[in-house]
Amino acid sequence: MRLATSDVLAERHRRLHDALGRDALDALVVTNPSNIRYLTNHVGSAGTVVVTRDAVHLLVDFRYHEVVSSLQTSPAACPTLLVRSVPASYDEALADLLTELRLTSVGIEAAHLTVARHEWLTKTLASRAQSMSLRSTQRLVEQLRLIKDRFELQVIRDAAARLEAVVDQSFPALRPGAIERDVAAAIERALRKAGYERPAFDTIVASGPNSALPHHRAASRKLTPGDLVVLDFGGVLDGYCCDLTRMASVGTPSPEAERLYDAVREAHRAAIETVKPGRPASDVDAAARDVLKAHGLGDAFGHGTGHGLGLDVHEEPRVGRRRADAPDPILEPGMVFTIEPGAYLAGFGGVRIEDDVLVTENGCDVLTSVSRDLRICG
Numbered sequence: 001m002r003l004a005t006s007d008v009l010a011e012r013h014r015r016l017h018d019a020l021g022r023d024a025l026d027a028l029v030v031t032n033p034s035n036i037r038y039l040t041n042h043v044g045s046a047g048t049v050v051v052t053r054d055a056v057h058l059l060v061d062f063r064y065h066e067v068v069s070s071l072q073t074s075p076a077a078c079p080t081l082l083v084r085s086v087p088a089s090y091d092e093a094l095a096d097l098l099t100e101l102r103l104t105s106v107g108i109e110a111a112h113l114t115v116a117r118h119e120w121l122t123k124t125l126a127s128r129a130q131s132m133s134l135r136s137t138q139r140l141v142e143q144l145r146l147i148k149d150r151f152e153l154q155v156i157r158d159a160a161a162r163l164e165a166v167v168d169q170s171f172p173a174l175r176p177g178a179i180e181r182d183v184a185a186a187i188e189r190a191l192r193k194a195g196y197e198r199p200a201f202d203t204i205v206a207s208g209p210n211s212a213l214p215h216h217r218a219a220s221r222k223l224t225p226g227d228l229v230v231l232d233f234g235g236v237l238d239g240y241c242c243d244l245t246r247m248a249s250v251g252t253p254s255p256e257a258e259r260l261y262d263a264v265r266e267a268h269r270a271a272i273e274t275v276k277p278g279r280p281a282s283d284v285d286a287a288a289r290d291v292l293k294a295h296g297l298g299d300a301f302g303h304g305t306g307h308g309l310g311l312d313v314h315e316e317p318r319v320g321r322r323r324a325d326a327p328d329p330i331l332e333p334g335m336v337f338t339i340e341p342g343a344y345l346a347g348f349g350g351v352r353i354e355d356d357v358l359v360t361e362n363g364c365d366v367l368t369s370v371s372r373d374l375r376i377c378g
Ligand code: ZN
Pocket: 232, 233, 243, 244, 245, 354
C-alpha cells in the first residue's frame, strides 16, 4: 500500500498548526479515523491522536505496536510522532496524556466525540484540578483535506483510471435475464481484480423501474428488454475512493429513455464546464439543474450534483443547491469531487451519469475516462 511520505505529512502538520494558531488552541484531539490516517498514516480501526504545537501523540493498544514501529522506520514515518501505549481504556489514556501535557486550550472534534465521552473527559480532567478548557471544533482537519496534496492526487488519479478495466471486465455480465445482484457481484469481483482493496460502497445496479429509486442497491430483479440500468460503483485504492455511474439500456432504448439520457448528459456536460477556481460550488449545481429544468425535468432531479471524494466516499465539498444552513465552498485548485446529475421518473426509470473531477488552475480535469455513451446490451 502506498502511504504519504514524511515530508507530505510534515506539510499537513504545518497547515494544521496554522489552523490551531488561528483558533488559539494548544492542541487538537483527533478521533475521526480518516483524519487520524491523514495526519499519521495510522490505518488501524482504533486510535486517538493529540496534535500539539511540537508533537503528534498517537495512543494505540498493543495490537498496533508492531505495525506502528515498522511504519516509523519507513519513508512513511510520521514526523514528531510519540507513541503511547493504551493498557486498558482509550479515554483514560487520553485523560492521562492531557493531564501530563498541562495544556490550557484543547480542541475536540465535535462531530466525532460522543457527548458521553466528552462529559467523562471534562469531569475527569476537572477532578484532577486541570484548568484546561476543552473546546468544540468543526472540520479543522476536514478543511485541510479539502485541497488534495500531490500524494493524494497521484493515488486518486490512479484509482479513477482503473475504473476503465473494471467496466471492461464486468459489463459483459449485463445481459437480458441477468439478475441485478449478479451484475453487482461481477463489478465487485472486477474491482478487486483491478487492485482496489474493497468497494467504496455497496454497488448499485438498478434496472427498469428500480432505476428511478435513488436508494435502490441491487436486488433479485432480472434485466428485461426496455430497461434503463443505473450502474453506480467505486473502489478504494490505498485508502482513497473513486465513484462512477454509467448507464445501460437492455435492447434498443425507447425514444423516452433516449430523451431522458440526452437531457442528463447535457446537464452533466454543463456542470463540468462550470467548474473553475473562484466559483461557488452551487454554481456547478445550478448549471446542471438549469439544463434539466429547461427539459421539463427540474422536479425529476432530487439530489445534489456532487460530493467531495478522498479518504471518505462522501466528504467536502458538497456540490448542491445554495442553502442558508450549509457552507457553499468556493472552488479551489486541488479539490476533487463528483459530478452526478440525474433524472428519475417514478414507474418508468431513471438516469444518472457520474464522473470524478479535479479542479485545476483554469477549469477541471475529468479523472474518470470510461465512455459516457449509453451502453446497449442484448
Ligand atoms: Zn456514485
